[in-house]
Structure formats: structure tokens, C-alpha cells
Amino acid sequence: MLTQGQSLSHVTAGDPRPQALVIGSGFGGLAAAVRLGARGYRVTVLEKLDAPGGRAYVHKQDGFTFDAGPTVITAPFLFEELWALCGKKLADDVDLRPVAPFYRVRFDDGTVFDYSGDAEAMRAEVAKLSPGDVAGYERFLAASEAIYKVGFEQLGHVSFERWTDMAKVLPDLLKLEGYRTVYGLASKHVKDEKLRVVLTFQSLLVGGNPFSTTSVYCLIAFLERRFGVHFAMGGTGALVRGLVGLIEGQGGRVLCGQGVEEILVDEGAACGVRLQTGQQLRADVVVSNADSAWTYKHLLPGRLRRRWTDKRIAKARYSMSLFVWYFGTRRQYRDVAHHTISLGPRYEGLLDDIFTNKHLADDFSLYLHRPTATDPSLAPPGCDTFYVLAPVPHLDAGVDWALRAEPYRAAIAKRLSETLLPGLEQEVVSSLMLTPQDFQDRLSSYKGAAFALEPVLTQSAWFRPHNRSEEVERLYLVGAGTHPGAGLPGVLSSARVLDSIVPHARDLPRPHQPLAEEGFAHVRTA
Incomplete structure (x- = not known):
């Protein structure tokens, strides 16, 4: 895996395979890369962060390992299928453990449902x-x-x-x-x-x-x-590392620190990308795992868009965002389950505030993740690793998170201290926050929406941005913002869709010469 600062301008000697570029290394992008590699493509994944994973990025701090995003793993057969495409078994690289109960639901009055x-x-x-x-x-x-x-x-x-x-x-x-x-x-x-x-x-x-x-x-x-609910030993990042290994085993490459500025188009077909460094990379096929609204608004010039115009993108309905606090404690809370849903005093009213009123309320409902309930190695001995997330409005709410983040975190800490984690405020030894502003600035999520388009009926299936771009040829979309939607099964399934719409490499019309050779770098992928 190449990181920022390493050269991209190497020629893959003797590799005649068509080049596929994948923008983004979230689970949708990594799964797409494996599937394209299995279908005969020379695949390069471009990730703007310094490590792969996208929303599944891994933070390591003060001896604690924090999975940034997906922690509820269902439908493990979708991962097993990717390993099988490479002639391997998931269990050879990743140890998935069932979690029981799936969730412990705690109501505001103290009632508990396992x-x-x-x-x-x-x-x-x-x-x-x-x-x-x-x-x-x-x-x-x-x-x-x-x-x-x-x-x-x-x-x-x-x-x-x-x-x-x-x-x-x-x-x-x-x-x-x-x-x-x-x-x-x-x-x-x-x-x-x-x-x-x-x-x-x-x-x-x-x-x-x-x-x-x-x-x-x-x-x-x-x-x-x-299929149950599972957790990967070593954290969700173990799945990311395993997928990167599959891609590299196919002769592909995952390049980090390489943000994409624009999808290049020639004669109505995607033909490569321009990086934020100004460098251009050529491709026969481009797959975007970036947020679909971000892809169309920021990566594909407006003159090329007929359906997903700026006006339509702005008018669409988007999911809520998330406030996530990652923290490590000097002690263990052995009676806390792996996944806990801690509900506040309101349900429908709070959701109205989040989704409709775009109002950051004083009360909240929380999802508390304690991975050390299953894998103690994610924290120093005698300690616990946690993250807690609160659904919050996306950036249309106008909240200044630079000012509100710390008071909001403190309110959550107080609530947890009073309910699930007694004495928490005195036990925290490591802390990190992710706000809706970070979802936009760091993860390129339009309006900071954590799950892309809201999954209402009028934004589902055919009504979502299509897996095969409606705007230009040879551009494909995977991830939460396209069909079938968010969640690990959804984004992995979006990559499965590619099998039916992207030609096998041997059937791709060649040669495809979208741009002149001058100033155009080939990517070394083997």
C-alpha cells in the first residue's frame, strides 16, 4: 500500500489489463476493487486519507484502538464471497465472533430489553x-x-x-x-x-x-x-486490512493520501481522474465510492450533468448526521454489553427535531459501543475502549460545531455517568471527537450527512443515483448513496451490482484512448 509522498508515475511493465480506478476506500470501494480485480481489471484505489477504510478508518491513540465507523457486522457471507473470489477463506484472515445479545436496549426509565x-x-x-x-x-x-x-x-x-x-x-x-x-x-x-x-x-x-x-x-x-451480529477480532479495521490484502494479492494497489479533484471525461465517457496534486491518472473504468451527492456536485463538472444537477442535489432529502465521541477509560465496565442502545425521554419528538426541524435538542438517544467486551486487546490491560454516538441533524441545522462539540460531549458524558458508566468523567484517559462538520470536511459527505440520501421510498431503488452513472459512460457508483443503500450489507451489495453492469475486462472494447499520452501518468499497480 502506497502512502502520501510516494510516486505514482510508474508504468506496470507487461500488464495489458484494462485499468480501473476506484475513488475512495470505504467498504464499498474495497469490495468493488476486489470484484473488478476478479473480472480481469488492473485496479487502483485512491484514498484521500492517510489510511484506508473511509468511514471505517481506525484511530490509534494512547494505547487504545478506536474503530471510527461500522461496528455492527451482519451478512458475513458478503465478505466470504469476496475472499472466495480470490480463492481464499475469510476465516484465514479475519476472526469474526458472534455478539450476544445483539443489542441491549435501555429505556429512559431504566427498563432493559436484550x-x-x-x-x-x-x-x-x-x-x-x-x-x-x-x-x-x-x-x-x-x-x-x-x-x-x-x-x-x-x-x-x-x-x-x-x-x-x-x-x-x-x-x-x-x-x-x-x-x-x-x-x-x-x-x-x-x-x-x-x-x-x-x-x-x-x-x-x-x-x-x-x-x-x-x-x-x-x-x-x-x-x-x-445471520447474527458479529465483530471482527482486532476491530473492524481487520476487515479493511484483509480487503486491502486481497486487492494487493490480485496485483492491485491502494494509494493513500491521494485525493481526487475531478473525474475526467472524454467524448461522454469517464477516462480518468485529476488528483488534488494536479496529476492526471488514466483509466478505462472509474468507480466512485465517494458520497454520491459529493461525486456529482464536486467531482463531475456541472456541464456534464443533466439529471443530478446542483438544484436537484440540494433539494434531495439527506440522512441525519452523527456526533461521535471515542474514549478510553482507566477502568473496565464489565457489566456493559458490546452494543447498547440508550434511549432518551423522547423517541418520535427527538427524531422530528433531527430529521425535520433540523434542531440540535438538549436530550439525546445514544448508541454505546464497547468492543473490549469481545476483544480486550483493543485497550491497555485493565482498561476499556468505547465510542458513543448520538444522531444529530446534518449541517443544514447551522450548528457551529467548533463551539458546540465540547459542551455536547460533556452532556453525553454526564448522561452516561448517571446511567451506564458510573464515575465516567473521572475515568476517561483518552478522548477524540467526530462531528457533522468532520463528516463533510474529512469524509466528503454532502451536508455532513452520515448515511448519504435518506432511505425514503421516493429515494430508493430506481430513484437513487444509479450504480451505472446516468450522466457519463464508464462511470459507476458504489456505497451508501447508491442502490441499495447504507449499512454494511448495503454497501457490499452495491459492489455486487457491478458484476452485472461492468463488462468483464476481456469484453471491454479496446483500445480505449480517452486522452493524449502527454502529461498523463500510468499507475504502477503491481
Whole structure:
């Protein structure tokens, strides 16, 4: 893996394979690179940060290892498929461990619900919370399975390139009540308000408000039940390192410290990129794992865009952002689960403030991640590693995070000290924050939205930016902002879509000479 300052202008001697450039090294970009490499391309991944991973960047500080982003790993078969494409086994490189319970949900009044994949244990938890809702819970889970079989198994890796593709699935979506919201479908089956929260908070993990997100995302409940929730020993970064190893094993290259300034186009086709250094790199195929709105607004000139104009991008609805506090403690909190959802006094009202009113409220609900519950090596001996995130409005809220970040962090610390982590404020020995402003400035997320476009029905499938760009040929999109959407299964599935829309390297029309050779650097990838 090359880092900033190392030369890019080397020729790959004797390598006749077509060149594919991938912008961004998030999970979508790394998965796309593996799939393109398996289909005969010479692949170069360009990452503007100093290490790969994108939102899955790893921070190491004071002896603690902090996974910056994705920590809930479901559908491990999507990773196994990538390793299989390289003739390897995931287990040879990454040790995935099941997490139980999946989530410990703590309500504001102290009520606790352990959400797991154990059918009997779940029925007991539901009965403890609301005895009259056990049968309704079973009906909800059956509905989730039916949605999963259509929404994930049949459509998750299909490219919605024509409106007729959407029309074909509308009868199924109507039959499965895809017109309902996540909360609406749960409310159809269960009456208890707390249980409705337990069955709907997962949509927030993919950037969706359960009161407006299409009920298609209720498939998450069955997905988790079927495949479990896992954690990679060594942290989520172990998966990033494993994928980089696969790419390099294919003769590809991951280049860090190489931000892309513009996607170059010749005669209506993407033909390379210009880096922020001014250097131009040539390609036969370009794949953007950057945020889709950012890709179109900042990387593709406006004169080339007919559908994703600046006006349309600005008018679209975007997910919430996140405030994330990473911290290490000098002591361990052994009774805290790996994943805890700590709910505040409001549910719908808080979500209205975040998604609709764009108001940073004084109260909050939190996701607390304690990876040392599964892997103690992520902290010094006798210590714990944590991160806590709070859903917050994206940058349209006008919050000055340079001023508000520390008071907001202190309020969260006080809340955790009063509930889950007694004495926390005196135990913290390492601290780091990520704000919505960082999502925009560091991670190139439009408006600082943590999950790209909001997953409402009118921004799903065909209505999302397509995996094959509608604007120029030979440009493809992967990641949270395209189909099927956010979350690890979503971004990995977006890379699966490429198998059906990017020609195999042997079938790519050659030679492709988009630009003159002068001033144009070839990238050494082997």
C-alpha cells in the first residue's frame, strides 16, 4: 500500500489489463476493487486519507484502538464471497465472533430489553415487556422475512437502471406493504410503545427515520435473526486490512493520501481522474465510492450533468448526521454489553427535531459501543475502549460545531455517568471527537450527512443515483448513496451490482484512448 509522498508515475511493465480506478476506500470501494480485480481489471484505489477504510478508518491513540465507523457486522457471507473470489477463506484472515445479545436496549426509565437472535429468549423478552404482543411480534418477524426474501435476496444486488425495473417490483412492494413506514409496519403488529421502539430503531443504523423510512428496511430484523451480529477480532479495521490484502494479492494497489479533484471525461465517457496534486491518472473504468451527492456536485463538472444537477442535489432529502465521541477509560465496565442502545425521554419528538426541524435538542438517544467486551486487546490491560454516538441533524441545522462539540460531549458524558458508566468523567484517559462538520470536511459527505440520501421510498431503488452513472459512460457508483443503500450489507451489495453492469475486462472494447499520452501518468499497480 502506497502512502502520501510516494510516486505514482510508474508504468506496470507487461500488464495489458484494462485499468480501473476506484475513488475512495470505504467498504464499498474495497469490495468493488476486489470484484473488478476478479473480472480481469488492473485496479487502483485512491484514498484521500492517510489510511484506508473511509468511514471505517481506525484511530490509534494512547494505547487504545478506536474503530471510527461500522461496528455492527451482519451478512458475513458478503465478505466470504469476496475472499472466495480470490480463492481464499475469510476465516484465514479475519476472526469474526458472534455478539450476544445483539443489542441491549435501555429505556429512559431504566427498563432493559436484550435483543438477540435466540428465538425463545426473544419471546421471553417480548413477554416480559408486553405479554399481549408475543403473537404480534411473531407476525412482525414473519413480515420481515417476506420482505427480506424480496428486498434483499431478489433485489439487493440488481441494478435499477430503468423505470420499468421499478415498475416490475411495485406489485411485490405493495403486497409487502412497502408503502408503510418502518414504524407503521411495527405498529400494525404490536401495541406496546416500548416494543415498537425495539423493533424500529435499527433503521437509524442505516440513516433512516423509522417514522418516514420505507418498511422495506424492516428486513433488517430477519437479516440479523438469520445471520447474527458479529465483530471482527482486532476491530473492524481487520476487515479493511484483509480487503486491502486481497486487492494487493490480485496485483492491485491502494494509494493513500491521494485525493481526487475531478473525474475526467472524454467524448461522454469517464477516462480518468485529476488528483488534488494536479496529476492526471488514466483509466478505462472509474468507480466512485465517494458520497454520491459529493461525486456529482464536486467531482463531475456541472456541464456534464443533466439529471443530478446542483438544484436537484440540494433539494434531495439527506440522512441525519452523527456526533461521535471515542474514549478510553482507566477502568473496565464489565457489566456493559458490546452494543447498547440508550434511549432518551423522547423517541418520535427527538427524531422530528433531527430529521425535520433540523434542531440540535438538549436530550439525546445514544448508541454505546464497547468492543473490549469481545476483544480486550483493543485497550491497555485493565482498561476499556468505547465510542458513543448520538444522531444529530446534518449541517443544514447551522450548528457551529467548533463551539458546540465540547459542551455536547460533556452532556453525553454526564448522561452516561448517571446511567451506564458510573464515575465516567473521572475515568476517561483518552478522548477524540467526530462531528457533522468532520463528516463533510474529512469524509466528503454532502451536508455532513452520515448515511448519504435518506432511505425514503421516493429515494430508493430506481430513484437513487444509479450504480451505472446516468450522466457519463464508464462511470459507476458504489456505497451508501447508491442502490441499495447504507449499512454494511448495503454497501457490499452495491459492489455486487457491478458484476452485472461492468463488462468483464476481456469484453471491454479496446483500445480505449480517452486522452493524449502527454502529461498523463500510468499507475504502477503491481
